[in-house]
Amino acid sequence: MSMNNRILVIEDDKAIGNLIKMTLSTQGYEYDIAIDGKSALQKVLSMPPDVIILDLGLPDMDGIEVINKIRGWSQTPIIIVSARGEEHDKIHALDAGADDYVTKPFSVDELLARIRVALRRVKKDSLLDMELPIFTNGNLKIDYLANTVFIRGEEVHLTPIEYKLLVVLAKHVGKVLTHNFLLKEVWQQVLPSDVPSLRVFMATLRKKIEENPANPKYIQTHVRVGYRMLRYEEE
Amino acid sequence: MSMNNRILVIEDDKAIGNLIKMTLSTQGYEYDIAIDGKSALQKVLSMPPDVIILDLGLPDMDGIEVINKIRGWSQTPIIIVSARGEEHDKIHALDAGADDYVTKPFSVDELLARIRVALRRVKKDSLLDMELPIFTNGNLKIDYLANTVFIRGEEVHLTPIEYKLLVVLAKHVGKVLTHNFLLKEVWQQVLPSDVPSLRVFMATLRKKIEENPANPKYIQTHVRVGYRMLRYEEE
DNA sequence: ATTCAATCTTAATACTGTCTTAATGCTAGT
């Protein structure tokens, strides 16, 4: 949920590049730098950033061309940084698909504010084309957005680990998940000593979501292997 | 392309108002002018525009305040026009929810380009329908226009951060919001050291809006995760 | 510039919920 935002800086001037780099890292953003148009396009493709900061004066390519190419397949916000204050450039860049424009010499704080505006927008857009974030299986519902779980219409409160465990099972309904896999997913590591602990969590989870925990309907045990969630029709 | 795009210009300087007016009409935009904050808010409410152009230096209201109020229920793009080139203003306006910023004296063509950028965006997320400028949940009311909060009919005074926090919770009623998310929304950044501070604000907020802060009805704690506001029926 | 009031931040304390661990009881397969 709390992955850092990635920002791609396309800038050939080392001094300015460093300034931006330092600024971004103090704010906790992840960043990547490209020093020409060609490598920039590759990076946009291979590791899509959340925001792009683009210097118009690149050595190998016209800035407008870079925007056009990126806009060919990506809607990532682009903030232009340019030494030339000429109207002409600004307007062309904006019409080509850039979202914003900052003129050198620019204030670091202003650039940060404009990045925040762009990120605000990214977040909104990404919610739109997401699938419905509600999982349903029989009488069980998981609302991934709200982080809530319902059983027979009633909300049940799960602790963080219980919730994570249930989500992992739900994401793989019908599949048998090994102890190792579950431990890795939930605790991000595997210590053999953790298997007993996994059992404890299964017990509390079942107590909360199963009508009869001794005869579990949703979470099935596979001896010596792991657990799986069974898939049921809607009702 | 059947209906023209509507633009609301909030500007008290007649000369600049006329300039913008003429520019917009030659481009085939429909426009409306408001000369103060109060009438501007009414117009946003009664005839929602596609883009808002806002001069920060209004006679009756601080510009930031106008942005805050509009953003209480509407996501219409706001382009700031301001004589003051000071960083402080820019950053505050952008963080308050403005989308873009143009400093006087500005080029007409640049303004038009920025309007086009804003409109490009409007089309994309016009699916989002507007909310009402008043939020109600059980005995709690938030008037986004007046920036006031009522509990059991009584107005309570909240400090700016308390208010922002409550608004964020209200905008996502029913959803569990992580500490990180809340910090990002309210402070625009996340420093781990801020989590304790978040708790302090929750305490004061609860003291003000909860009947029994020890058994909160509205703001629920999710240990190791965050907080959420519970949704209640009207009464 | 200086003062003052309001708000924000930080730190300290007591407290609570969650996690881990270990012990005990249970079940199925041989």
Next chain:
DNA sequence: ACTAGCATTAAGACAGTATTAAGATTGAAT
């Protein structure tokens, strides 16, 4: 009936939370 693996319970350790109050900041008014 014996054994291996699983379920269940409960206690203590731990991490996370509520609350208070004192110090630092901010912004407005003089």
